[in-house]
Amino acid sequence: MHLKRRQFLATTAAATAGLAAPVTLRAQAREYVIGASLPLTGPFATAGQMVAPALRMFEALVNEDGGIGGVPIRITAEDSGYIPANALANYQRALATEPDMVMYFGDSTGFMKLVAPELRGANARLMGSTSFASELADPAGNPYQYLPGPSYEDQFDILLQQVKDEGGSTVAFIFSNTEFGRDPIAHGRAKAEELGLQVVLEESTREQGADIPTHVTRLAQSGAEYCILQGYVTGVWPQLIGGARQFGLPTRFMGTFWGMENAIADRVTAEAGPILDGYAGVMPYRYFYDPERGPAYERFAAFQKTAFVGTPLENYLPTWGIQALFSLTIGVEALRRVADKGLELTADNAAEALSDLRDWDTGGFFGVPVSMVNNKIGTGRVYRYSAETQLFGPSSDWFTV
Amino acid sequence: MGQLLQFTINGLMAGAIYALIAVGIVSVFKATRVVNFAHGYLIMFGAYFYFTFAVLVPQAAWAPDWLASWQPGWMMDMREGLPMFSPLAAVLDWLANVPRILLGLAGALLCNAALGLVIERTLMRPLMGQSVFAMIMLTVGLISILSGSAQLIWTSDAEFVPSLAPNTPIRFALFGQTIFLFGADLANMVIALLIFAGIVLMVRYTKSGIAIRATAEDQSTAYSMGISVPKVFSRAWVLASTTGAVAGAILATRNGISPALGLFGFSVLAIVLMGGLDSYLGVFLAAMIVGVLEALTQWQLGGEWAGIVPYVAVLVVILIRPHGLFGAKEIERI
């Protein structure tokens, strides 16, 4: 290894500084690793493929800010195909091969539940994910996993409340036959009863390639005024709404976070006409095009302009990317707080720092400061799609559940 | 009563598509004695080819504008002042899509036929005369190769493809219950049934159909009577892959495109065995029965139960009639 004189001096100086600094007993890692599983193939490939470059951007930006406690980070992403067992294998492999892994980013409700009991002792890592599954927000049983927003159950509560406020009385749930789809259904049923709403249909469908005509027929016969869709990303839900519109059904559709992507809505509008007009749902964050967006988004935008020229990410960041970035931002924030205290970056320390996040300014992801309560951030907003502007616009103020 | 009728009709429409898929499996079996476990993935390729030629190609920069959306003057005039989701608007939407639908179908048919030929020549022919096990497992291996290749070529999932017929809603009252039908679904059913009938007639009356039947009866005798058995093999595969292409296009318009289309192959395989591997009539009946049972199960018990209907049905049938409803009993000589 050839060191130039200046480099040598710098290294020596750094080493001396390192010795002088409050003594950390453990050898300082050269870099911290954040592992990730993404659905680069499989039913949710569209989402995974747009999130992957966002992770690269995140790595660059964090390192620009000096990494975590002066140590740079590296993100390694692997494909899971949206199969929980694959993601688990990825995690186990990362544990075995990356000794400096301080955090992991999971890609499905199924994976997060599958991995939860493995997070014990030396196998535990701080773990963010794409999932808003309610079961994951459980600091007592599982302090290492957190939600970067309100859980699906919370989102259902908000939507049902909205239905109630608009004077609705009947509601249908259509959901994919996956953990993701089923997660809030039982809770939603109870909540609807509490609000005096009648659940006239609970229909489970395949997560992709669902039999659209049959499901639309069922919806038509149920006569539901409102229909909440859960457990889809790119497919099925637009076709369902399209089918219902072609039928002239007056049903009003609603969705949770994963059905709120503007790019998908635009694609649907381009192919099938303005069928999504009036579609509403919960999106915890600001959209990327929000005129009031804060410094965090501006920084992403500047980076994207130069780094992703000629890709869809040049001028836009999908909600999925925002969610992944925010999830990682929370994790890194917690880890930085641990590093600032001069503690080791263990999962337990990180989990403790995580639960201390209170009234935290996120730099514009949300319009209000947020807090990590019970390992979730219960803040969000209802947006409604307008076919005219082709944008989701806010239809409620920021609220915290 | 009205409900029952609604779901029976839905089931029949799904059954017709099953029959169209099944006809490919039966034809290949009749000619080559190979049961193609990968037929569903052949269909998936048909769907992706349709998507390529009906959506990707018209969107390309070099494609003429009328290909993406055909807008002659008279159509613009008719469109004036129509409400958004009226039946006439749906028909006009469809008319604007006709050029790319035709291109999509033509492309899907040609490409899938070529794919079928390649598979037959490179993989199936070397295994002529091998054990059933080897044949089955070869097609099982083919599943992974096809689904992996599809993901390589068409990386992320694609959504809307233009439906083959105008998707106008049809509704009428029957026994005091409104019956809802999609226009495109009815048209799909008619297309599927016509193709099915055409193939049955072809196998019965044309020369190449007779060659297929002769080969099915006894390969070596057919050979000695001057029938080119390898040619029969290729023809059967082309037949299977082209019907598969149409089925794929229909499924793509109905359910959206995704690699999950390949899974249809397994439930249709169950249907084929239930009907009897070499009987067109039996397979047709089985497809309709399963289609209706599935729809009724969906209605009464929900989506999860509907998924296993074909598998339960085939188990019940082959326990009672080991060669399916109408299958010929194989006679084994020692």
Place this chain on the structure above:
Amino acid sequence: MITGNLKTSYGADEQVLDNRWKRLFLFSAVLGLGGIAGFGNDYIILIACQMGIMVIAVTGVNVVIGYTGLMSLGHAGFVAIGAYATVIFHNAAGGIIPDGVLTLVAIPFAVAVAALAGIVVGLPSLRVKGLYLAVATLSANFIILFLIEESFSAPWTGGMNGINTPTPNLLGWALDTRREQFILIAALAVLALLGAQNLFRTRVGRAFIAIRDRDYSAEILGISLYRTKLTSFAISAAYCGLAGALFAYFYARILPEQFELQLSLMLVAAIIVGGMGRMMGPVFGVIIIVMVPEAIKVSFGALAGGGAELAMIRAPLQEIAFGALIVGFLLFEPFGITQIMDRALRALNRWPFARG
């Protein structure tokens, strides 16, 4: 060099390890496994555990497909039954049976339940064979998973959410690390292989082979097809049940989707690649089936360095490689790797004389 069968007693003739090379091989294999347990890093242990579980399941598949000649595409269902039976037994008997003994009872329980399921699923084999049996077993796989997933069984199986699994405990020795679990898995895998080898030196084992070679002839020879086929399914399912029990202990949580058709196909693919109807077939097959995707993964990791663009084509390539392995072996080496090994060993034995 072996020049003939120079055996002087029945005892020598009946030996499983009939020459010292085989003995040497066995001892060095056991030594190698010990080495992995002692010195392998976490990653090697992880892969070795997965392989061990697979070897047991594939041995089970080998009994039905390789030795009895019955087609089955549904063995993942038996693995699922073994896994869920273990968990359910632990949850039900947790307070009644002391912890140290629980595992020792749960494993045989899981094996027995799986064997019973094997008999039920094997019933169609009495009426149909070949293709029809393949589809019947495939259907059984779908139905078993459906029964596990459905809400009526959710209180016991956790439904689609899956269920947390217990830690194995052998007479007070809690195997809570992968390394300790590897010892259990490796020991059981070796026992399972030896058991399979011995099975085919018994009356029932020879009956299996007779059925494979020609079922009608076997019947004429006085073998009850009825009983023998079901026995074959039961034994085979029992192996898969054992694999399932270990699977449950190895992973902290199990989900129904881990036992889908894909796993069944993988088990059959492993036996095709390894060599049907041979004791070492499962071992070689599993090594290839697990290592080839792993090798693709590692080489892509080196190429891509964590980048997503290349990672995107890795999974499809792995899938294609899996299919190509099946197709390639069927076309070019239908007897699998054991055949290649045999040829190599024969050539070595005779060296420097005739080869091949």
